[in-house]
Amino acid sequence: MREVVEEETRKRGVAIAQLFGATNLNHTKVNNFHAVQQNAQMAKAENQLAYVIVYSKDGRIGAHTEDNSLLLEIPKELETRKLLTLDRVLFREMVVPSRDSAQSERVFDIVLPVYAPESTVRWATVRVGISAENMHRHLRQTRIHLLQIGLVCLALGILGSALLAGKITTPLVKLKEGSLRAATGDLSSRISVKSGDELEALAENFNFMMDQIRKHQEERVRSEKLAAVGYMVNTIVHDCRTPITVIKGFASLLKEFELSPDKTQESLYFINFEVERMERMLDEILQFAAQKKTSLAMTDAHLDDFVGECCTEIEVLLKHTQIQFLSQLNAKATVRIDPDKLRRAILNIAANAREALKGSGEIRVATGQKDGCAVIKVSDSGPGIPAEVQRKIFDPFFTHGKSMGFGLGMSITRKIVEDHQGSIHLHSQAGQGTTFTIQIPLRGTQGSGHGTSSESKA
Numbered sequence: 371m372r373e374v375v376e377e378e379t380r381k382r383g384v385a386i387a388q389l390f391g392a393t394n395l396n397h398t399k400v401n402n403f404h405a406v407q408q409n410a411q412m413a414k415a416e417n418q419l420a421y422v423i424v425y426s427k428d429g430r431i432g433a434h435t436e437d438n439s440l441l442l443e444i445p446k447e448l449e450t451r452k453l454l455t456l457d458r459v460l461f462r463e464m465v466v467p468s469r470d471s472a473q474s475e476r477v478f479d480i481v482l483p484v485y486a487p488e489s490t491v492r493w494a495t496v497r498v499g500i501s502a503e504n505m506h507r508h509l510r511q512t513r514i515h516l517l518q519i520g521l522v523c524l525a526l527g528i529l530g531s532a533l534l535a536g537k538i539t540t541p542l543v544k545l546k547e548g549s550l551r552a553a554t555g556d557l558s559s560r561i562s563v564k565s566g567d568e569l570e571a572l573a574e575n576f577n578f579m580m581d582q583i584r585k586h587q588e589e590r591v592r593s594e595k596l597a598a599v600g601y602m603v604n605t606i607v608h609d610c611r612t613p614i615t616v617i618k619g620f621a622s623l624l625k626e627f628e629l630s631p632d633k634t635q636e637s638l639y640f641i642n643f644e645v646e647r648m649e650r651m652l653d654e655i656l657q658f659a660a661q662k663k664t665s666l667a668m669t670d671a672h673l674d675d676f677v678g679e680c681c682t683e684i685e686v687l688l689k690h691t692q693i694q695f696l697s698q699l700n701a702k703a704t705v706r707i708d709p710d711k712l713r714r715a716i717l718n719i720a721a722n723a724r725e726a727l728k729g730s731g732e733i734r735v736a737t738g739q740k741d742g743c744a745v746i747k748v749s750d751s752g753p754g755i756p757a758e759v760q761r762k763i764f765d766p767f768f769t770h771g772k773s774m775g776f777g778l779g780m781s782i783t784r785k786i787v788e789d790h791q792g793s794i795h796l797h798s799q800a801g802q803g804t805t806f807t808i809q810i811p812l813r814g815t816q817g818s819g820h821g822t823s824s825e826s827k828a
Contacts, residue, residue: 371512375505376478380461383480386417387459387496390424391484398424398484398494403432403441410435420466420477420499427493429454453481454495463502476502541569548576557584612687612717613644619686640683647710666708666789670813673744674699677737680713684720684735692730701737703744704813707790712810715786715794718779719748719806726752726804743792743809755798763796 390413397405403426410422410433424433429451434440445451453460460481468475477499484494541563548561557580563573620637623629629637681697688695716735723733732751739745755763764784787794792810 372505372509375508376463379478379500379502379505380480383461383478383498383500384459384482386413386419387480387482387498390422390498391482391494391496394424395484395486395493398426398432399486401426401432406433407438407441409433418501420475420501421497422499423497425454425495425497427491432494453497456481457483457492459483466499476506478502537565538569541565541573545569545573545576548573548580552580552583557587610648612683612714612721613647616644616683616686617641619689622689640686666711668706668708670704670706671709673701673703673705673737673746676705676707676709676712677701677716677735677746680716680720681735683713683717684733687717687720687724688733691724691727693724693727694732696732696734698734698736701739701744703737703739705744705810706813707810708786711786712790715783715808716746716748718783722779723748723750723752723804726750739812740809743811746808746810747805748808749803749805751803754800754802755796755804756800760796760798764794 390409394406394409397403397409403424406424410424413419414422414435419435422433422435423431425445426432429444430442431440431445432442445454460479462479463476464479465474465476466479478501480498480500482496482498483492484496485491486493544561544563548559551559559580560577561573563570620641623637624634677699678697681695681699685695720733720735727733727750734747734749736747736749737745738747764780784794787808787810790810792808794809795807796804797807798804
C-alpha cells in the first residue's frame with residue numbers, strides 16, 4: 371500500500387510541477403519573478419502543497435512560498451545547487467522544518483527541470499513539496515483496521531477451535547475411558563458417540579472389538595479350564611508312577627525273599643502308605659473337578675526324620691541298579707511342611723537323577739541349615755545338565771533325555787517348594803554332576819500365610 375501511495379504521489383507531484391513550469395515559462399524567461407511568486411502561492415493553496423520553490427536559469431530563487439526574504443538569492447546549500455544541475459526528475463522523501471511549529475515534517479520532494487519546447491535550454495527548475503503526513507496517517511489507520519480485523523479473526527478462530535476441539539475431544543475422552551475400563555478387565559461397557567463422523571465409526575469399531583475380545587476370552591477361559599484338567603491328569607499320572615514303583619519294589623521283596631516278620635511288616639507298611647498317597651492324589655482330581663483348591667496339610671516335622679523316610683523310598687527306586695545311594699542328615703531342625711507334597715518333590719528330583727545316571731553312579735542326599743532355613747540337597751554324579759536345558763527345566767511339559775513322562779516333574783517340584791515359602795536352585799556343570807538345593811524356612815520363621823488352612827493349586 372505504501373508503494374502504491376508513493377507512486378501515485380510521484381505522478382501527482384510531477385504533473386503539478388510540469389503544469390506549473392509550462393504556465394510560468396514566459397514569466398521566467400523575462401524574469402517576472404513577482405508573477406511567478408503569486409502563481410506559486412496560488413498553486414500551493416489549490417493543490418494543498420507543503421511548498422513551491424522556483425529557481426531561475428542562473429540559479430537564483432525566483433519564487434519561495436515559505437520565505438519571501440530568499441527571493442533572488444542564490445542558494446547557499448551545496449546540495450541545493452547540485453539539484454539545479456539535474457536533467458531529470460528527482461523524487462524523494464525527506465524531513466523539512468515546519469513553518470508553523472518548531473517540529474519538522476516529512477514531505478515528498480519533487481524537483482523538475484523546465485525546458486522551452488523550441489530549445490534545450492533550461493529556463494527554470496521547479497521544486498514542489500507534498501506532505502507525507504496524510505500517507506502515514508492513512509497507513510496508521512490501515513494498520514489499526516488490519517489489527518482489528520486480525521483480532522476479530524483470532525477471536526473467531528479461538529471460538530471455532532474451542533467448538534471443534536469440544537466436538538473432537540469429547541468422543542476421544544469417551545474412547546480413552548472405555549479403553550481404560552477394558553484394560554482393567556471390564557469388557558462389557560459400551561462407548562456411545564453420536565458425532566456422525568469418523569469418531570462415531572471408531573467408537574463402533576471399538577465396541578465391536580470389545581465384543582470380539584470378550585467372545586475370545588470366554589473361549590480361552592473354557593480352553594484353559596480344559597487344559598488345566600488335562601494338566602492335573604498328567605500331573606497325577608506322572609506322580610502315580612513313583613508310588614507304583616515303590617509298591618512293585620516292596621511286593622517284589624515279599625515275593626522273592628523270605629523276610630523276617632519285622633521286614634515284612636515294614637514292607638507292608640510302605641505298600642499301604644503308597645496306596646494311601648495314590649488315593650489322596652485321586653482326591654485332588656475330584657476336588658479340582660469341583661473347582662476347589664487343594665489345601666496344604668501343614669504339620670511340624672523333624673527334617674532329618676522326614677528326609678530319612680524319603681531316603682528309604684529312594685533306595686527302593688534304585689533297586690536293581692548299580693547306583694550307590696548316600697545320605698548325610700545333619701539338619702537337626704524342625705520345619706512346618708506338608709509331608710506328602712514335599713516328599714513328592716524330593717522323589718521327583720531323585721527319579722530324574724536315576725534317569726540321568728542310566729543305571730550306575732552315585733546319588734547323595736544331605737540336610738543342613740543356612741540363614742534361618744532348612745536346606746535339602748539332592749546331588750548326582752551324572753553328566754550334568756546343558757546350560758540351555760537349565761533355563762527351561764522348571765517349565766511345564768519340558769522333557770530332556772527321558773524315555774517317558776510328560777515333562778511335569780520339575781514344574782510340580784518348584785510349585786510345591788514355593789507353596790512352602792521356599793526356593794529351589796539348580797547347579798550343574800558338564801561332567802561334574804547336578805545338585806538341586808531346596809531351602810525351606812525353619813519352624814517359627816515362616817509367614818502366617820502358610821498353615822493348615824493354606825491353599826495352593828495342585
